[in-house]
Amino acid sequence: MNVTDPEHKRADPMGEAGGGRAAWAYEMLHDAIREGTIAPGQRLMEMEVSAWLKMSRTPVREAMRRLQAEGMLEHAAGGGMSVVLYDLRAIDEFYAMRESLEGTAAALAARNADETEIRILAATLDAMRALPRDARAHARENQVFHEQIYRAARNRFLLKSLQSLLNFVPLLGPTTYNAPGRIEDALAEHVEIVDAIRARDPARAEDAIRRHIRHSHESRILVVSDTVRNAVRDRAQGLRGAPPKRLGQP
Amino acid sequence: MNVTDPEHKRADPMGEAGGGRAAWAYEMLHDAIREGTIAPGQRLMEMEVSAWLKMSRTPVREAMRRLQAEGMLEHAAGGGMSVVLYDLRAIDEFYAMRESLEGTAAALAARNADETEIRILAATLDAMRALPRDARAHARENQVFHEQIYRAARNRFLLKSLQSLLNFVPLLGPTTYNAPGRIEDALAEHVEIVDAIRARDPARAEDAIRRHIRHSHESRILVVSDTVRNAVRDRAQGLRGAPPKRLGQP
DNA sequence: ACGCATAATCGTGTATACAATAATGTGCAA
């Protein structure tokens, strides 16, 4: 490994702000998947998407390949790509993984975070307290909170893994903040985590965040149970599920 | 000894059963990075690579974007991509991450592996025992061994994270098997790990593999120290390091 | 000789045309 390369400058992390049509297409598709406009299992064709976004296939292709590399799209059977559709078992796998990674992150953050980062973390807590009782808003703020911890851990590989892991959240179903009482519980747990980090206690931080993730897991199961039950009931009534959504009109 | 001439590997793009030129280009670039033919920090231009592989820019682009998504390439300063060049601190980060992930994998494997997987794992041990005392050969077999564990853990997200993490190994320097006595030590540690998995003891398996990774970390530091010392010595003698390698002629 | 404006150059981003391939339908025979 070359340590002393004077010419090496850190490349600016690919500007997301209008960095070109390909980046924009990536954003649009990513959002559409996150919002559920494009459902898991749905097939996407390059021409269809390029017509939707009014651009040529080239940047669309690039965006789709990137999404594929990140695991949100996969080669579909009859050609083309489809949004990955996970079985229920994936939920356990996801949370097991998340518990491990977040636990590591919290422990490292307790060691490596500087004072500023800790104060930002605390400020995020205040912001969440001030938030209205809206599931979606809390989900967003929650992600900010967790990403703060990832960064405070100061481990680039861990950061990457966690960020790519979180891409799968929207593919697992609706927000867990829809579970009753989840907002209040989560906030209390967040406080515990920040306390442990502020106290520079890695073991306690890891333990707190692991409990947090396990609770989140339980909430997820509740939410998914509802979804599944509803789906079964609807099918029993002859409703074959929502008709395939068209890309133009959300 | 191992001459890494890309032209020798696969004669022509069409001859192989490769899924297309883009996939082939990806393989070639990936290999070149792994083998060190393309050094960390080196800049790559699309046209240069497309000339090297005798294809148009389109599939080359695709391959490079994929490598970028996987973290092996990054946007270079003056346009183009460059192989990521890590500072020495990355080594600690890498092994911290690896210890966490492999620990989780081993624990899960102890729970979830079926009998066949365990027997394959044991067979891999035998294969390693039969191997000649060649660092590169052991490194390869070692990777097979570890991937067996990842798979036995039965967690798709964990598997992905670990696989992408391992992509960075070649960017950290030469094989740790070059450290003295590493081959024998590693084998003994592998045996411990398999024993714990066979005994269905997750805690012991995790502990064993964590120790294994920590030892590997120490070996890595020894090897990198050598590399750095040599680099400094060479520079002191006015040798500005190896001249930039040309893609066609190794 | 120096500084600034401007042109030339290099390399990527995007569009479009064309080729190859995999799915599907169709016709014919058993």
Add this chain to the structure above:
DNA sequence: TTGCACATTATTGTATACACGATTATGCGT
């Protein structure tokens, strides 16, 4: 009706041309 061969078509894969932006070279004025 079933099965297979073949044509058709839908969709992706690749090449090429052009446009745009950034960086570097050039030349003129001072």
